[in-house]
Amino acid sequence: MSRRSSSAFSPEGLTLGICLVAVGGAWTLSNLGRIELLPTLRTWWPLSLLLWGVLELADLAIRRSSGRS
Amino acid sequence: MSSQPLDPNTPPLPPPPIAPAFAPASPYVRLPKSPGLAAFLSLFPGLGQVYNGHIARAFAFFFSWVGSIYLTASGHEFPFAFVIPFVYLYNMIDAWKGANAINQRFLGGRTTPDQETTVESPIWGGLLAVFGVLILLNNLGWLDLERLARWWPVLLIAVGVWFVYESIQKKRASESGDEPTQL
Numbered sequence: 001m002s003r004r005s006s007s008a009f010s011p012e013g014l015t016l017g018i019c020l021v022a023v024g025g026a027w028t029l030s031n032l033g034r035i036e037l038l039p040t041l042r043t044w045w046p047l048s049l050l051l052w053g054v055l056e057l058a059d060l061a062i063r064r065s066s067g068r069s
Numbered sequence: 070m071s072s073q074p075l076d077p078n079t080p081p082l083p084p085p086p087i088a089p090a091f092a093p094a095s096p097y098v099r100l101p102k103s104p105g106l107a108a109f110l111s112l113f114p115g116l117g118q119v120y121n122g123h124i125a126r127a128f129a130f131f132f133s134w135v136g137s138i139y140l141t142a143s144g145h146e147f148p149f150a151f152v153i154p155f156v157y158l159y160n161m162i163d164a165w166k167g168a169n170a171i172n173q174r175f176l177g178g179r180t181t182p183d184q185e186t187t188v189e190s191p192i193w194g195g196l197l198a199v200f201g202v203l204i205l206l207n208n209l210g211w212l213d214l215e216r217l218a219r220w221w222p223v224l225l226i227a228v229g230v231w232f233v234y235e236s237i238q239k240k241r242a243s244e245s246g247d248e249p250t251q252l
Contacts, residue, residue, distance in 0.1 A: 011125070011194075012124050012125075042208070043205075043208045043209065044205070044208070046200070046201040046202070046203075046204035046205035046208065047201065047205060048201070049128070049132075049197050049198070049200050049201030049204070050197075050198050050201030050202055050205065051201070052125065052128075052194075052197050052198075052201075053125070053194045053195060053196070053197030053198025053199070053200075053201060054194070054198050055194075056125045056191075056193065056194025056197065057191055057194040057195060057198070059194075060190075060191055060194065
């Protein structure tokens, strides 16, 4: 049983996917010599927490509104 | 049983099979979560919540635990030294209650508003977002988390306001006969 069964999307999966895209993009730019990878990740990693928290709230809001209707 | 006319040419029906004496009276139901295992896994803060499938909550507990240890070690023994055991014990209780609430849902029983809040609450997503903003601002140099630590009593005010708000909501709901509004 999962509480995600009736969910519109999975916040964990979406966050992981976006983070992988972001890390892949940053790594590519680092390989091209545009940015420095580690300092960039060290500074901006909390964005993943922020994104995840916002997606969790959105997911809860969607499930509650679909439960009411 | 329906009554039908007996045909003399119809052979007699075989007797119904006798249930064995060792047959269980009720089917065994395997519950999806073990509250004991959830509490045990929470010896490492957050792991019990991961077992329950509450990943955001697991991260919120983990960061609360690590953050209070960090702030205690960086010279803010009061009150963060007291926050560490509080977060630790609450994390175990939360894992236990979360597993129980999931089992209750699985069995189709009515869950109380308290149990529903245990399973789903906007607090955990909100906490993750707040942690993310605070750490990001600290990393960008726009905020000094160590200087912010002196504002910790604001948390007490926020928790107090929350309790007052909730008790008013419950009182209104009990007066109107409805279930309390869940936040």
